[in-house]
Amino acid sequence: MKPFTRHDGLVAPLDRANVDTDAIIPKQFLKSIRRSGFGPNLFDEWRYLDRGEPGQDCSKRPLNPDFVLNQPRYQGASILLARENFGCGSSREHAPWALEDYGFRAIIAPSFADIFFNNCFKNGLLPIVLPAGTVDRLFRETAANEGYRLSIDLAEQTVTTPTGESFHFDVDAERKHRLMHGLDDIGITLAQVDAIRAYEARRRQEVPWLF
Amino acid sequence: MPPRTLYDKLWDAHVVHVEPDGTTLLYIDRHLVHEVTSPQAFEGLKLAGRKPWRTDSVLAVPDHNVPTAHREQGIADPVSRLQVETLDANCREFHLTEFPMQDRRQGIVHVIGPEQGFTQPGMTIVCGDSHTSTHGAFAALAFGIGTSEVEHVLATQCLWQKKSRSMLIRVEGELGRGVTAKDVALAVIGRIGTAGGTGYAIEFGGSTIRGLSMEGRMTLCNMAIEAGARAGMVAVDDKTVDYLRGRPYAPQGQMWARAEAYWRTLVSDPDAAFDAVVEIDAADIVPQVTWGTSPEMVAPVGAHVPDPAQAPNSVKKADWERALHYMGLSPHTPISGIHVDKVFIGSCTNSRIEDLREAAAVVRGRKVAANVKLAMVVPGSGLVKAQAEAEGLDRVFREAGFEWRDPGCSMCLAMNADRLEPGERCASTSNRNFEGRQGQGGRTHLVSPAMAAAAAVFGHFVDVRNLQ
C-alpha cells in the first residue's frame, strides 16, 4: 500500500448526496478477477454516454460533457469533494480501487458510509470528514476559482486552502499510523499469533460447538 | 458486571487484543464467501504464500453471476463464467466447502447460511457483501467487509475493528393485515434516513419484532445496511432456537443443549443503555413503495410522489429533483397510479419460503396484467425452490404467467442476464433502488413480496390490504 503523508492536489467537486458504490463502479466491472484497471470505468454511467462493458477501450467512448470530471478544468484532480453519505451501498472494494486507479488520493465529505470508509484506508486513499458548513464553503470556493487546490497533511491532520486557512480533521490513531507508513494489516495481525491461539484455546473450552 | 446490550455481549466475547486507541482485533467465527469479492483476496493469499487459518469456518457459494434459466448449459458470459470458475478453483485449492452452481443447496449466500444452520447465535460472521447484516437476525454480530478484509480473515481469522455506538429501534404493537417485515424495514429507513444508522450497530426490539418470524427478522436485519448500519440484530427467543434445531450445521445431541443454554443469554440486559433509541408504533406502518433512487425515498402506498419544492433543504431538493427525473415521475402522482413493466420477486431480502407464500397468496387465481412484460420469481436457494414446489407454489406462479427460475441474485443487481432495459420500471422485492442497479437506466420501486405480486396482477401499485 502507498503510504500517505502529505498531499497537495487539484480539487474536483461532485455535488450529490448519497453517491453509492454502484455509481462509483457499476456492477458489470465487478466481474474482473483482478485488482487494478478500474480507473477508466470510475463513475461509468455518469461519465460516458454509451453503455459500458468490461474489456472496452474507454478512450474511444463518447464522454458525457455535463459530467463534472469530464470538464477540462478538473483534469488531473486528485482530491474529490463530495456530499454526505458518500460510498453507501455495496461493500465492493472495487470502489476505492477505481478512485485510486483514476488518480484520487483523498476524498472530503461531511460523512461517509462505514464499509467504504474502512475500505479506503486499506488502499492508501484518505477519506476526510469535515463539517457540512466547511464542505459547503469548499464547494463554493472550488466553483469560483479555477485550478483550486488543497493541501492535506495527515501527520498534522489538516486541510489547508490556497489562502492558508487550515481545517482540522479527526482520524483514528491506529489508522493514521498504518496509512502514514503504508503498513499491511495482515503483517501486523500475524504479530499477534500467540494472542489469537490463546483466544482459540479458551473458546474451544467455552463454546466447543463452534470448532 | 454492569448491564450490557446484546451487541456488548457479542463484542466482548470476541476480543483478542486491543490497541491503545481502542482499535480491536476481533475473532471471526464464520466466513461466507462468494465469487465477486473473493478472487483478489485468494490471489493475495497466494502471492504471500499464506493459507486459510481455519478452513472449517468458511462456506463458499457462487450467487451473483449464476444464470437463473438453463443452468445445465453453463454460463454464457465468459467473464462471469471465469469468475465462478475461479471460485471453484480457489475452494478446491484451499480445501474450502463450496456449494457449486449445480449443487441443490446452492443459493444466495445470505439465504443458505441460516438455512444450513451455519449461521448461529453468538457468532461473529463476515462476508465480502454488505447484506451480511441479514445474519444478525440470529443474535449474531454479522457485517459486510471489503476484499482486503476477506483476505485478512482468511489469513488470520481476525479483523481490526472499532466498536460502533449502539441503537435500539423498538417497534411495538401488532402489524396490520398485509403489512410485512419489508414494510417495517422501509418505514424505518424512511424515518431515520439512509445515513441514520451510520456508526451504529442496530438492535431491533419490541413486541412487533418478537412477533416476526425468523424470515421476517432476516428481511429487517438485511436492510439495516440500507439505514447506514453495518450490523442489525435481534435477540434470541424460542423462534431462533426452533428455527435452528436439526439444521445440517447446527450442534447436535449433548452439544445442542450446551449451545442452547448459551444462546438463551444473548439478549440485552433489562437496564442496558443504548446510545440512541428510536420508537416506532406498528400501527403507523402501512405498505410502503419507494419512489426515488435511494431507499429513504419511500412513501405509503396511498400517498403521492412528493414535490421537491417541499423538500426540507436545498441539498435534498436537488436530490429529489434528480431522482424524479431519473425515475420519470412527476410530483403529486398517486403512487397507485404508477404502472410497471417488470416484476422481480427475489433477492436476499425477500426470497425465502415465507416470502414466496405471501406472494403466491396474492397471485392465486389471478393473471399477470397485460402491460407487464416480465414477472419472475427467483427463489433464494435450491432448497427454498424445492420446498415451494412441494407446496405447489411454482404452479400458482406459472399459471398466473410468472417465470419460475433457478436461485441466485439475479435482477437484484443484474450481473447475470436478468436485467431492466433503459426506462423500464420494476416492482422489486430487493433492497436497493439506486440508479442503474437493476440495469442501466432501469427504474426500481422497492416493495414487499405481496405488494410486488399485486403490482404484477394489476399492472400498477395497489394496496394489498384492499385485496380479498
Ligand code: SF4
Ligand atoms: S441478492 Fe442482491 S443484495 Fe443480496 S447478496 Fe445478492 S446482489 Fe447482494
